[in-house]
Amino acid sequence: MAQTIQQNSLLINNDSQTELTLVNFETNSSKDFFSINSSCFIQQWSLSNGTVTGGDTILSGGGTSLGFCGNINNPTFYTNDWNIIGIKHYDADSGWITTPTQTVVDNNGGHLNDQYYQVVGAVIQIIKYWDGTNLSTVDSLNGEFFAGTHDMAVDTLGRAWVFIGSSPSNIDSIRVYDRHGRLFSYPINFNQTAHSSFFLNDTLYIATAQNFIYPVLISGSTAQLGNPIAFPIGSITDMASCQFSQTINSIQDLSTDAPTLYPNPTNGLLFLPVEIASDAISLFNSKGQSLNVKRIGTALDLNSHAAGIYFIRIEHDGKFNYQKIIKQ
Secondary structure (H helix, E strand, C coil): CCEEEEEECCCCCCCCCCCCCCCCCEEEECEEEEEECCCEEEEEEHHHHHHHEEEEEECCCCCCCCEEEEEEEEEEEECCCCCCCCEEEEEECCEEEEEECCCCCCCCCEEEEEEEEEECCEEEEEEEEEECEEEEEEEECCCCCCEEEEEECCCCCCCCCEEEEEEEEEEEEEEEECCEEEEEECCCCCCCCCCEEEECCCCCEEEEEEEEEEEEEEECCCCEEECECCCCCEEEEEECCCCCCCCCCCCCCCCCCCCCCCCCCCCCCCEHHHHCEEEEEEEEEECCEEEEEEEEEEEEECCCCCCCEEEEEECCCCCEEEEEECCC
């Protein structure tokens, strides 16, 4: 069932250099989708009866890719920025926050707690699953490529739909994945240059450089493009949507089995549990930049750092865990 969501949304300023923040945000999940352009502005659109309307700018400061989902009471935008190693999401209270990762990620798509990213290499293309804390590999494409569009859409079952081909310009199938790996695929062929994909009302759409949006029609074991819908692409680099069909939980900031750092929020000293006191600890700010941190016994001394949101990376038993810390 489609749901209308209200949240903090648009505050537009005539100065294009001023970052836009969200105030009174409302979206209808049955027909609304979003785009991000080369200037990092996010716009809101509506598709109804074969016509696209809207185009209001609702937010700035993203990157090149765009994902939209999360808690129905507090949905958020996800993006990546090729200048940093990390995943950015928008927080209604703190603005854009970057969670550091171990590798650069590219285009993303998501639904509720299921977020997927792509790593586009010269030889090997990789699909990653993001659980809100860590990236895990879903599949590596040896001798195959993300084709037609490097974007991917995620359905209400948390499955990523990825366009695959023997070369970047030769689309021959849509492959469907969940977080554990490949499920099935549909053969499809088209010669449009596409840059985005998203779901609305359980229909997969792709947006092409030829100023059209196409529904992808599934018939039996094959897929084909439906009738085109006019849409001016302009400088758009990615699109996203999210279908809210049930009550959901928010994307977790921390792993449920993460060690507890205390006090959090902290005025300066952050104490470590004994079992991780000797582990490798790294500190990052909300932009994903690595910072120096001083240890005093089993405590981290944050007194020299300004108030704000930080991330602590803990390397324990060969695994990385990230925790969000608030410095008052």
